[in-house]
Amino acid sequence: QVQLVQSGSELKKPGASVKVSCKASGYSLTNYAMNWVRQAPGQGLEWMGWINTNTGNPSYAQGFTGRFVFSLDTSVSTAYLQISSLKAEDTAVFYCARGASSGWFRGTPTSFDYWGQGTLVTVSS
Amino acid sequence: QSALTQPPSASGSPGQSVTISCTGTSSDVGGYNYVSWYQQHPGKAPKLLIYEVTKRPSGVPDRFSGSKSGNTASLTVSGLQAEDEADYYCSSYAGSKNIVFGIGTKVTVL
Numbered sequence: 618q619v620q621l622v623q624s625g626s627e628l629k630k631p632g633a634s635v636k637v638s639c640k641a642s643g644y645s646l647t648n649y650a651m652n653w654v655r656q657a658p659g660q661g662l663e664w665m666g667w668i669n670t671n672t673g674n675p676s677y678a679q680g681f682t683g684r685f686v687f688s689l690d691t692s693v694s695t696a697y698l699q700i701s702s703l704k705a706e707d708t709a710v711f712y713c714a715r716g717a718s719s720g721w722f723r724g725t726p727t728s729f730d731y732w733g734q735g736t737l738v739t740v741s742s
Numbered sequence: 743q744s745a746l747t748q749p750p751s752a753s754g755s756p757g758q759s760v761t762i763s764c765t766g767t768s769s770d771v772g773g774y775n776y777v778s779w780y781q782q783h784p785g786k787a788p789k790l791l792i793y794e795v796t797k798r799p800s801g802v803p804d805r806f807s808g809s810k811s812g813n814t815a816s817l818t819v820s821g822l823q824a825e826d827e828a829d830y831y832c833s834s835y836a837g838s839k840n841i842v843f844g845i846g847t848k849v850t851v852l
Contacts, residue, residue, distance in 0.1 A: 654788075678840055678841070679840070728794070
């Protein structure tokens with residue numbers, strides 16, 4: 618069965634970096650896009666962008682350029698989200714989500730059929 | 743890109759129907775037939791309920807249905823059950839290779 622298993626919660630100080638992993642199983646990582654979604658405490662979902670798992674080419678949503686990096690290690694079927702120069706306002710749960718095979722539009726996955734369990738990143742001094 | 747507008751809450755008794763709206767603009771909801779809906783229980787990951795406005799992934803009960811008129815999409819949950827109590831989010835393709843989510847609606851089963 619398809620599973621996305623994310624790394625555990627992180628507590629970081631402002632200015633530090635964090636790398637969240639998302640290990641895919643039950644399917645081939647390179648057959649589906651991988652998206653990242655942020656959910657601040659008590660808030661809604663925010664699409665951060667996605668990475669083409671064939672080419673490794675990332676695409677970032679507005680507001681997620683610069684400090685946010687999507688990457689892959691296909692040898693271990695894992696996608697990564699790295700955030701640098703952490704700020705208190707980065708405190709959130711971050712989800713990886715597989716782009717569904719149907720519903721692509723203009724080269725963008727528009728729906729997400731499997732999600733990781735989420736990784737809480739807390740930024741506090 | 744502004745979040746899509748959803749009512750903060752909705753409620754219904756078991757067996758009844760509840761409809762949640764998702765209002766955007768002609769640049770997102772109204773411009774494309776790529777609206778999705780997700781259900782999120784507290785502390786859990788979202789689950790895809792509807793994609794491309796009206797389509798249900800396999801395994802999603804047909805009690806969940808989607809529609810769209812103009813700049814507003816809707817999710818209807820028929821035959822409400824206790825386990826339907828959750829937060830619901832819409833999303834839409836928003837042009838320029840972007841996806842925007844709604845602000846979310848908390849559904850309470852009375």
